[in-house]
Amino acid sequence: MHLSGTDGPDHGPTLAQLLALIAAGTLDVVVAPRGTGVPVSDVVLHDPGEERDEEVWAATGLVLLAVGVEVASPDAVDVLRAADRAGAAAVVMRRGVRGPGTALLEAAERGRTALLTRRPGQGWTEVLGGLRTALVHSVADGAGGAGGVDGLRLGDLSGLANTVADLVGGAITIEDPQSRVLAYSRMDHEPDPMRRLTILGQEVPRWRVVELRESGFFQTLWNTDDVVRRPADDRYAERLAVAVRHGSEVLGSIWAAADGRPLAEDAVAALRTAGRAAVPHLSHHRTWGRAATRAREGAVHALLAGSTQAAHDVGIVRGRPYAVMVAEVYEGREPAPGDVVQRVLDVLALQAAAYRPGCVTARSGRRLYTLVPAADGETDPARTLLATARSVPRGVVFAGAGPVVTDLAQLPVSREAAELVVRVLGERAARLPAAGAGSQVASYAEVAAEAAVLRLLDRVEPLWGALSGPVHAMLEHDRAHGARYGESVAGYLDAFGDTAAAARHLNVHPNTLRYRLRRARELFGVDLADPAVRLLADVGLRLGRRDG
Template sequence: MNEREPSRRPAAATLSRVLDLIDPGILDVVVAPRGTEVPVRGVTLYDLGDEDADGTTLAGMILLAVGVDPRGHGAVEAVRAARRAGASALVIRRGADPVDAAVVEAAEHGDTAVLTRHPGRGWTDVLGLLRNACAQSSPSELATVDSLRPGDLSGLANTVADLVGGAITIEDPQSRVLAYSRMDHEPDPMRRVTILNQQVPRWRVAELRESGFFRTLWSTDDVVRLPADDRYAERLAIAVRDGGEVLGSLWAAADGHPLAPDATAALRTAARAAVPHLVHHETRGREAARRREAAVHTLLTGGAGAEQAARTVGVRPDRPHTVTVVEAYEHPATEFASDAPTPAEQRVLDVLALQAAALRPGCVTARAGRRLYVLMPAGETHTDPARDLVATARSVPGTVVFAGVGPMAQRPAELPGAREDAEIVVRVLRERAVATGVPASASALSSDVVSEAALVRLLDRVEPLWPMAGPVHAMVEHDRAHGSEYSASVGAYLSAFGDTVAAAHGLSVHPNTLRYRLRRARELFGVDLDDPTGRLLADIGLRLAHRARG
């Protein structure tokens, strides 16, 4: 961006509204001859040698007097130049002493307000804060966009998709995916791979660059059409600009049916309405995302700060929510690592976070290692968000994903319990995968695994109390030391409910061999499977031993 190129918007924001959106202490009003309800069009850097101070380019702007000494003659000249240009306000650096009386006098004889910048905040920081505040203060040209929270790119994508009658992807200038609309139909191959990789494939970017498509897109304010071919559906694209800076682009693709007849006009309007959201994303989006993620963690763990966290992420106390927990593993064997996620696993979680945001407005996510937590408002109809996320993950080869949904939380205080239940569902799915020896992505609701979840909870509570010596422990240690199969034989017998023939078949041994092993287990270690209590203790002990190995 040329930082001296002004950000132009409809004259709807006011200086008062802009200042209300900036934390106190960063900017102070020294003098405002016309008050602070004056209209503001935008913000730009300005120096005394600027020849554009002609009352049109800078009229209604907030000017940042970078490099001007607040106590020198240059400050007085800056105030006079800003007045001649018709600027709404001039910002100068705050010094150790009060603003010079000559500066105040010069301002009082004009129409331009004078503000000071806190010395602890740099000009670049202040420029970003003011641009963001100006964007938030200006009304959008789409009534449906006004209800979106600033920076809600997923909500924006869904809103624009409804207008153009197609699928919307919002990209940054480097062709990375910022958000995309919900998928009502199977996407074409290019949209699918773009979403999964969170960016347009490099070969496709090179293809569009060489064809001159990007040159046209970045040089016009209008919609650019990419006709359908034998590979991909028709696409419309438009750059989103804030003054001279390209913030990103909106892409509309035919989604199971042709785009709406007025899609081009709708996309033009949408590009203008998208400006404040992309400005917000650029200047505050990352920090806000970190705050929201921390708030989600607070909500899901409970305790102090939960009420404030609910307000931060927009969780209403009168609306039920679901908690989905997702774990991702790259190329798993029969055991699943608990170390830090690999880049491939991170990418899958990034994709699923985007997908979750596209599923329903108001959805928020948080990360913890290889886990993704999804907090989603409950819909009017029953849906299984975990199933949708797993379906997306299956498109990523070499990765296994487990997703579990806890019971419906009717109020925020129930969210920690719902999160714990969802985590247990994931553990059940992981243990199933280990038992089968053929890991595959899976999802489940807590109501689908009631018995297995109850067993996991039981073992969690019994494990700290389980003695490190006893019949089962002695049998397991003997197998480890000598390579014997007593533990496997007892486990197979218990799993077959005492059916020796079936258990022997599962072990690929003769029934008499199994009977011999069971008899020796009783003789050597005291594991008596004829006694109900002995069977119960053997089952619990073997499960705990298996957990310890994992």
């Protein structure tokens, strides 16, 4: 890649400013011989292998992302020296496992170009997007901002919403292109019904989206740079909306609604300016919001696996006691569709964030893991949070909390216990459908005996598969012929030998149950009068339920 440049900027955003604006934990400054106050003109992907003629190569003021170059590679020193001769402000390389060698460090200290490394887990596309977004934001700030919304921390959408609300004299909602709420301004007055529904649901109601689409409102909004007005009607206050776009890409929209009083006279002009000023904020959100979420959730999962190195990155306080709560989403007794799972997990994560300062969450498939901080002497910090999981709409939730641990290295113990609780609740629902029709929650102490049984069955299962006997024969017959001998024996055992109670649970006549039990004894030798057979039947039937 041949890069032409000028003698570089005398002022403008500095490397330090860009590094302060991108997500923490993205880049590390290894050596900065001139400090990080050097001005930056642009950020580009750089392939050293494409350079042929150093006479025409200039990179003054550029940050070069050296794709494919690791600091420990033999080429690293040559790449750094070439960037230094070209006047680059900085060069970024992949850190790798070993880190930079002595020769590279010495070359960096003798030159003028800063050496940075990209941390593991960060892609070049994300680094490029983050640095360029920071560059755009810094240039806008250096130009004095736009209409009074400058000075905000990059990506502070809530601050942006409140600032724009002051400018237009109304209530502001910032949405993504799918009409999901990204931020909203503080509420000084009771919101109208549509704003209330949108904020509570964290998205515009689907019927309202259809209405706006079919009326042509969205088509107009997405195809103009100007403000679009929707007059007040009998139901809702007046709305103004402007699309936020970067080139041809729509990043989202800003909506203003009359908030207990008419909008300001210059509301249209203020909202038009806000649409331009919001570009770096929404661009940053799009680039880093998802990446930061993935990095944060990865750090939480690392903690749950026993690594304590990421505690600071997610706000976990060393020495403070925590308990782990696990919630798993179903729809009835069947796995829920993906959109239902995500909506329920969104609600659970919001409940956790509102429950207690310091709660952190991470998702994994249909599960949400929550680290709940405990007060001194508190043994069940997640009890209230567990109770709220019962009321989550649209899904069935099995949620369990593990015991409190005082050492972060013991978080896996609490996690495993919470996962066992979820399994216990799931097996209860499978075994007793009438009792398990809705969401179920419990702490480990409440199901300790059943959890211990699950642990034992996990150990026994491999041995059981290698054995044979009456119970094995009965289960194999049921699978092959669709018979219900095993179900009948399990019902009888669960009812402690009370034939009438077992028959009611199985929804059969007591004589039918007695017949099945007698045939199980005659055909397979499952004699429930024998304590050893009863034990084997209970173990085998519990394991049998695992594979259907």
